[in-house]
Ligand SMILES: Cc1cc2nc3c(=O)[nH]c(=O)nc-3n(C[C@H](O)[C@H](O)[C@H](O)COP(=O)(O)O)c2cc1C
């Protein structure tokens with residue numbers, strides 16, 4: 001089985017998992033400082049699972065460092081004033097070019113799990129991508145808030161189950177499927193190995209429970225063989241636009257496009273899979289070049305500041321997705337914490353836009369970077 005064996009939770013006795021339960025807005029100077037605060041609230045092995053990356057965590061650090069090698073041009077005499085940060089992605093209008101990346105097990109961070117995240121995203125005017133290995137079922141997560149929502153799928157080795165999951169997502173009103181292709185096997189994650197980490201019972205993924213509460217399909221593991229046919233399978237069984245997530249090379253982008261992807265999510269899984277690969281931000285321009293605007297590009301891995309959002313959009317992304325800071329905000333303040341995280345990065349982005357002479361998100365896309 002790929003990944004960190006969330007299925008193990010199903011076979012473990014009930015245990016207490018004392019994690020975040022606060023419901024409050026957060027006073028933030030930036031998103032980076034959230035990590036230290038969240039470490040005090042989330043049980044240590046759960047925190048390591050969230051914060052950690054593969055092996056030496058070189059790529060995890062590089063995801064941040066790469067943003068420092070490109071600079072924004074200051075433009076203060078353009079006569080432009082920021083109007084708004086709204087944009088449209090795959091037909092959904094959102095208040096900012098920032099969405100929430102799919103992450104498993106929000107119950108690891110907060111008792112409200114994905115319901116809190118969905119509500120926080122909706123309150124901030126953006127969308128949440130619900131993971132296959134979410135704590136709540138995809139139906140429960142959908143019911144938690146109005147507004148656009150995406151469902152992320154990992155294909156298991158049980159195609160009947162895969163097809164059912166995709167049909168459930170469509171029936172529950174999801175607007176798009178994010179098909180994650182960068183976990184043909186779980187990465188080498190030293191922290192998790194050291195901690196013997198498996199998903200706690202409090203975060204056991206409910207999408208895998210049958211009507212009588214028995215685990216289904218998850219013991220079959222995730223598919224290792226992924227190709228154009230897999231993309232076609234996800235398209236056919238969902239009838240929804242399919243974003244292929246985990247693309248870090250132009251050749252994979254071209255393959256996904258040829259297979260009918262409606263969007264591409266450039267990502268190295270937040271440095272959690274193959275250590276020693278370049279930062280996601282470093283490979284973004286070459287992928288944007290290969291895609292040539294034929295489908296929207298979503299970018300994730302390492303985004304923490306408004307300047308990062310600006311630089312990603314100026315490098316070819318249409319929107320960015322935020323990972324870990326959302327779980328930290330959730331742990332510290334529930335749905336209001338998630339809203340605070342999104343509002344903080346939007347506030348930063350507005351300031352950067354004004355100082356760089358960009359009145360709209362489209363203006364950012366037309367801006368060049370220095371370096
Ligand atoms: C705790 C955790 C769980 C994750 N689970 C999933 C998942 O279930 N499906 C998926 O496609 N990506 C998953 N990811 C990867 C994120 O979608 C995203 O690519 C990454 O977190 C972005 O990097 P960032 O955390 O630096 O913003 C997970 C990431 C984290 C931190």
Ligand SMILES: CC(C)CC(=O)C(=O)O
Nearest residue numbers: 002003004104133183272
């Ligand atoms: C079950 C895991 C594969 C979930 C995941 O994507 C991650 O931990 O990064």
